[in-house]
């Protein structure tokens with residue numbers, strides 16, 4: 001079997017998770033509620049320090065529900081360069097909400113408060129106004145980069161000064177929390193709505209949640225329905241998440257250690273340079289003349305799957321289904337491909 005580092009979404013449920021799924025108490029979540037989904041939503045709201053949370057089939061739908069709830073047609077959404085909301089959600093902000101996304105280049109790898117402040121345009125009859133700021137923490141496209149709490153707070157202050165809502169794409173907020181030790185609720189307090197994903201580092205087959213103030217989440221219930229996210233016996237999926245919150249959170253530190261181990265083994269070989277990983281994602285810039293697609297193909301033939309992130313950059317993600325031996329083998333293969 002291949003060592004699959006293309007994404008942290010490729011994991012398969014463990015035997016214990018399958019058992020939790022098989023024995024879940026279920027209902028009809030659209031009709032009159034599913035008890036296991038309800039338990040999950042309450043638990044997520046409490047973990048994030050928010051009034052309420054809603055369970056979603058995907059992070060994209062949860063992100064776009066947050067965007068729908070807080071942006072307005074004909075306004076702009078300010079977000080970091082390379083954000084998932086802008087790059088990988090099928091232009092949903094434009095297609096569904098009628099809002100324009102505008103990337104803000106940070107001074108470092110991710111958006112910072114000062115760059116955000118500079119990007120906000122003064123009110124004028126000639127320029128459209130902003131309605132929303134989106135933060136992604138950790139930032140996938142930048143290489144699993146953590147925005148520290150102090151910077152998150154500073155971004156929140158800039159947004160407040162301009163009466164802008166803040167949505168946090170926290171698909172990998174778990175990783176930011178485990179790597180930095182910052183409580184989840186502290187990160188979440190910097191945003192009005194927070195998306196967290198269960199199908200990445202936590203190793204669940206499906207799911208995400210959106211958390212926020214009670215009134216917004218009441219509206220969010222109907223938006224989720226409109227987007228096609230009303231699920232019926234979804235307690236089966238929620239049971240996997242409840243299991244993972246107990247069993248798979250602390251072990252994220254192992255993914256981070258393996259990312260560092262891989263990065264150390266690869267950095268400098270054949271001119272390759274890594275972005276030092278904050279969490280579970282390693283970006284590898286190839287040496288002069290490097291061709292990422294060609295390396296991906298040669299590595300796949302030797303049983304190691306990675307992504308070509310750009311023509312000269314590889315991305316490797318560490319997760320539940322990769323151990324130390326797999327990490328070392330992956331590094332060996334990449335160094336010889």
Ligand SMILES: Cc1ncc(COP(=O)(O)O)c(C=O)c1O
Nearest residue numbers: 058059060061084136140169171
């Ligand atoms: C940062 C980030 N946000 C949102 C998503 C969307 O999640 P989903 O694939 O569940 O729609 C992803 C998925 O990779 C992601 O990496």
